[in-house]
Amino acid sequence: xxxxxxxxxxxxxxxDLDSLxxxxxxxxxxxxxxxxxxxxxxxxxxxxxxxxxDIRIKPGTMHESVHIPVIISExxxxxxxxxxxxxxxxxxxTIIAGCGIHNCGNxxxxxxGVHTFFVGKNAKVKYIEKHYGESxxxxxxxxxxxxxxxxxLDEGAQMIMETAQxxxxxxxxxxxxxxxxxGAKLEIHESVMTTGEQSAVSKFTAxxxxxxxxxxxxxxxxxxxxxxxxxxxxxNGNNVxxxxxxxxxxxxxxxxxxxxxxxxxxxxxxxxxxxxxxxKIAGEQIIKLMTLGLTEKEAEEQIIKGxxxxx
Amino acid sequence: MxxxxxxxxxxxxxxxxxxxxxxxxxHFVAITGPNGSGKSTLAKIIAGIVTPTSxxxxxxxxxxxxxSITERANRGISYAFQQPIRFKGLTVRDLMQLAAGKDxxxxxxxxxxxxxxxxxxxxxxxxxxxxxxxxxxxxIEIAMAFARSSELTIFDEPEAGIDLWSxxxxxxxxxxxxxxxxxxxxxxxHQERILDFSDKIIYLKDGSVEMYGDKxxxxxxxxxxxxxxxx
Numbered sequence: 355x356x357x358x359x360x361x362x363x364x365x366x367x368x369x370d371l372d373s374l375x376x377x378x379x380x381x382x383x384x385x386x387x388x389x390x391x392x393x394x395x396x397x398x399x400x401x402x403x404x405x406x407x408d409i410r411i412k413p414g415t416m417h418e419s420v421h422i423p424v425i426i427s428e429x430x431x432x433x434x435x436x437x438x439x440x441x442x443x444x445x446x447x448t449i450i451a452g453c454g455i456h457n458c459g460n461x462x463x464x465x466x467g468v469h470t471f472f473v474g475k476n477a478k479v480k481y482i483e484k485h486y487g488e489s490x491x492x493x494x495x496x497x498x499x500x501x502x503x504x505x506x507l508d509e510g511a512q513m514i515m516e517t518a519q520x521x522x523x524x525x526x527x528x529x530x531x532x533x534x535x536x537g538a539k540l541e542i543h544e545s546v547m548t549t550g551e552q553s554a555v556s557k558f559t560a561x562x563x564x565x566x567x568x569x570x571x572x573x574x575x576x577x578x579x580x581x582x583x584x585x586x587x588x589x590n591g592n593n594v595x596x597x598x599x600x601x602x603x604x605x606x607x608x609x610x611x612x613x614x615x616x617x618x619x620x621x622x623x624x625x626x627x628x629x630x631x632x633x634k635i636a637g638e639q640i641i642k643l644m645t646l647g648l649t650e651k652e653a654e655e656q657i658i659k660g661x662x663x664x665x
Numbered sequence: 666m667x668x669x670x671x672x673x674x675x676x677x678x679x680x681x682x683x684x685x686x687x688x689x690x691x692h693f694v695a696i697t698g699p700n701g702s703g704k705s706t707l708a709k710i711i712a713g714i715v716t717p718t719s720x721x722x723x724x725x726x727x728x729x730x731x732x733s734i735t736e737r738a739n740r741g742i743s744y745a746f747q748q749p750i751r752f753k754g755l756t757v758r759d760l761m762q763l764a765a766g767k768d769x770x771x772x773x774x775x776x777x778x779x780x781x782x783x784x785x786x787x788x789x790x791x792x793x794x795x796x797x798x799x800x801x802x803x804x805i806e807i808a809m810a811f812a813r814s815s816e817l818t819i820f821d822e823p824e825a826g827i828d829l830w831s832x833x834x835x836x837x838x839x840x841x842x843x844x845x846x847x848x849x850x851x852x853x854x855h856q857e858r859i860l861d862f863s864d865k866i867i868y869l870k871d872g873s874v875e876m877y878g879d880k881x882x883x884x885x886x887x888x889x890x891x892x893x894x895x896x
Contacts, residue, residue, distance in 0.1 A: 574754070602753065641714055642750040644734040645743065646763045646813070656763070657752065664754025664792065 364425040364454030367486040371423065375450075379421040380407055382435070384428045396420055396447075406436035406468075409449075413442030413474065420449045424467070429459025429495045434466045443474035443508075452484040455523075457495040464498035471503070473538075476510040483515070487522030496524040503530045507538035509564065518545045519554065520662060527555040534595075536564030544573040545662040548581035548609070558587040562595035562624065571599040574665040576658050577609035588616040591624025601630045604661060666690040667711065667817060667851075672720035674706055674872075681706050682717070683872040689851065691864040693843050695880075696853045697887065698869035704853045705747065707869065708819050711851070712744035713737045724817070741816030741848070747825050749806040751794050757805055758789045765812035777808040781838050800831030807838055811846070820852040824859065832856075860884055 361383060365371045374389065378396035381389045385405075392398050395415040399408045409420055422437065441447065457463045473479055487497030505513060519526060532540050540560060548554050560569040569589060577583050589597035601613040615628035635657050643653035667689040674682040682703045696704050709715040711722060713734040722730045729737055738744075752760075761774040775785035781804040791797065793805065803823060810818045823839070824832055836858050843850060843862060852859060860866055866883040868876035876883050 636750075638746075638750050639752055641734060642746065643763065645712060645714075645738050646760075646809070647735060647738040648763065649735050650733075656759075657755070660755035660759060661753055664756065 358427075360427045360456045360458075361425050363488075364427065364456055364486065365423055368425070368452030368454040368484045369421055369423040369450055371421065375419070375421040377419045377421070378409075380409075382422070382424045384426055385431060385433050393418065401436060404436050405433065406438070408438050408440070410440045411442050411445055411447055413444055415442060415445040415447055418447050420447065422449070422451050424451075424453040424465055425456075426454070426463050426465060427456045427458065429457050429463055429493070430461030432462070432464040432466075434468075436468045437470075439469065439471045439479075441471065441473045441477045441479050441511075444476050445474070446478040448480045448482070450482045452482070452486075453499055453501075454486045455488075455497040455499070457487070457489040457497050458493060459490075460494045462496040462498055464500070466500045466502075468502045469504070471505045471513065473505070473507050473511040473513055475508045477508075478512045479514070481513060481515045483517045485517075485519040485523050485526070487524070489522070497522055498525050499523050500527045501529075503528075505530070505532035505540065507532065507534045507540060507567075509535045510537045511535070512539040513541070515540070515542045517543070518662070520545065520547050521549075523552065523554075525553050528557070530556075530558045532559070532569070533561040534564055534567035534569060536567065538564055538567045540569045542569075542571045542573075543665045544571070544575075545665045546573070546575040546583065547578070547658070547662060548576075548583055549578045550581060551579070552581040553583070554581070555584045556586065558599065559590070560588070560597065561590045561592060562597055563592050564595070565593050566595065567593070568596040569598070572665060573599075573601045574661055575601075575603045575611065576606070576662060577603060577611050578606045580608050582610045584612045584614070585630075586614040586616065587628065588618070589626050589628070591617070591619040591621055591626045593621050594623040595621070595625070597624070597626040599628050602661075603632045604635055604658065605632055606634065666725060667849075668723040669707075669711070670721040670723065672707070672710060672722070673718045674703075674710060674715065675718050681872050682710070685720070685869075685872075685874055687867065687874060687877060689849070689865075691849065693850045693852070693863045694865045694867065695860045695863035696851065696867045696869060697855060697860060698867075698875075702869040703872040704869050705821050708744070708821050708851070708853055712742055712819055714744070743810050743813045743815035743818040745806050745810045745818065745820045745823065747821040747823075747853075749802045751797070751802065753792070753794055755793050756789070757791050757793055760793055760805070760809060761789070761812055764809040769812070774812070777812045778805070780811055780841065781805070781808045782834050783808070800827045800834075803827050803831070803835070804838065807835075807842070811842060814846070814848065816848045818846070818848055818850050820850065820854075822853050822855070824854060824856050857884075857888065860887070
């Protein structure tokens with residue numbers, strides 16, 4: 355694989371990769387597949403009608419992983435990619451996605467990804483998605499990322515989704531829609547930090563359709579400078595089910611954070627809870643860390659790091 | 666050695682601390698006195714959390730009155746909070762590492778937890794958040810003070826907010842700390858059992874030092890009620 359230093363940095367940031375991963379992978383660079391590996395249980399096929407791939411995981415596949423990082427280092431490149439994941443029944447797999455953009459020019463670069471998961475009966479998936487952006491000094495091109503994730507959880511299926519966008523993405527609109535069958539379980543941990551003039555929108559919708567299904571959404575965000583964030587979560591409780599969503603934000607400087615919880619129950623046995631808290635860093639937390647020898651700035655950084663990474 | 670010279674502190678014309686002058690150079694000194702006598706404020710003034718209206722603070726010959734909390738911490742002053750602070754996302758390990766220094770090994774951090782009676786494996790990865798009980802987080806606060814090994818460690822009412830069972834253990838932990846720590850300890854307490862193993866006792870009332878001397882001299886007066894107010 356012929357990738358340069360910038361691309362290596364992006365891969366490290368979004369997928370913790372210093373070399374080619376073990377197991378199945380598909381590395382997409384500047385709009386094309388750069389490198390791919392399939393295994394006996396995991397097949398990856400390019401779509402023919404649109405840009406993107408199908409990832410098919412055989413039933414019963416245990417403890418295997420798929421890496422599908424996307425890196426963009428060409429200024430002005432805009433792409434729309436459809437990736438579909440078919441997770442076979444009774445399998446247990448980890449999928450590591452992520453997108454890194456290095457914009458070296460004055461044109462906007464954008465990655466719009468639509469990921470659809472079909473998680474089979476009693477299958478377990480851990481899905482990790484990191485977004486990262488950087489640019490060359492003096493350039494004005496924005497880094498834009500708009501991921502849509504659609505999750506269909508069959509009976510007894512479980513998915514843990516961890517998403518992180520800590521630095522460098524100017525504008526993002528993240529949409530996650532899920533439907534859950536009987537006994538299915540969805541857990542989402544989202545970490546977002548915005549700085550400068552950045553804007554981040556996050557919209558979650560979960561239809562809790564099956565008996566005894568459950569959904570837990572935990573979003574932790576930090577908004578600095580003049581950035582703006584809007585978090586929306588909608589839980590539709592249509593059966594005996596448990597739904598919980600939590601939005602916790604640290605606000606700094608002149609930032610604006612809006613949290614919009616929506617709960618709709620159409621079953622008397624639906625138990626739905628939403629918690630939202632927006633506030634500045636507690637002064638006593640900074641004082642505590644200063645008594646341990648940290649400066650005020652170091653204390654602030656430590657608190658933010660823990661708040662976001664500990665989610 | 667810590668010297669307080671004519672420390673005063675007032676808020677909106679209300680005098681909280683009135684002209685307190687003390688020289689502290691003993692291993693274990695307790696500050697006691699009625700609620701509202703200014704004990705916690707005085708401790709916070711020493712740690713740099715509260716700035717005195719007037720007066721000077723001298724630590725090991727250096728005037729530290731104008732130094733920040735961080736600078737005082739780095740010169741060897743530690744402060745354990747009456748109500749330990751909780752953090753979303755930071756773990757017991759994170760805080761213990763900050764207290765012990767970045768070079769401290771994982772095993773050392775575990776040892777400090779064991780010293781305060783907490784099974785390290787069970788606690789080291791836990792969040793320092795609302796999931797911990799008052800007694801648990803208090804012991805972690807004390808473990809952090811152990812880990813800092815400072816020249817002067819200030820404890821603000823370590824017994825506050827914990828149940829009787831935890832208090833028995835707390836006493837044991839403190840006895841151990843007094844015996845094993847080289848640095849000096851300044852502790853605010855209402856508890857006779859803690860005052861009983863101090864070297865010296867300061868009795869504060871209405872923001873002034875009413876008595877300061879050896880435990881053998883002060884404690885009997887406090888217990889007999891001749892000190893002019895309850896402890």
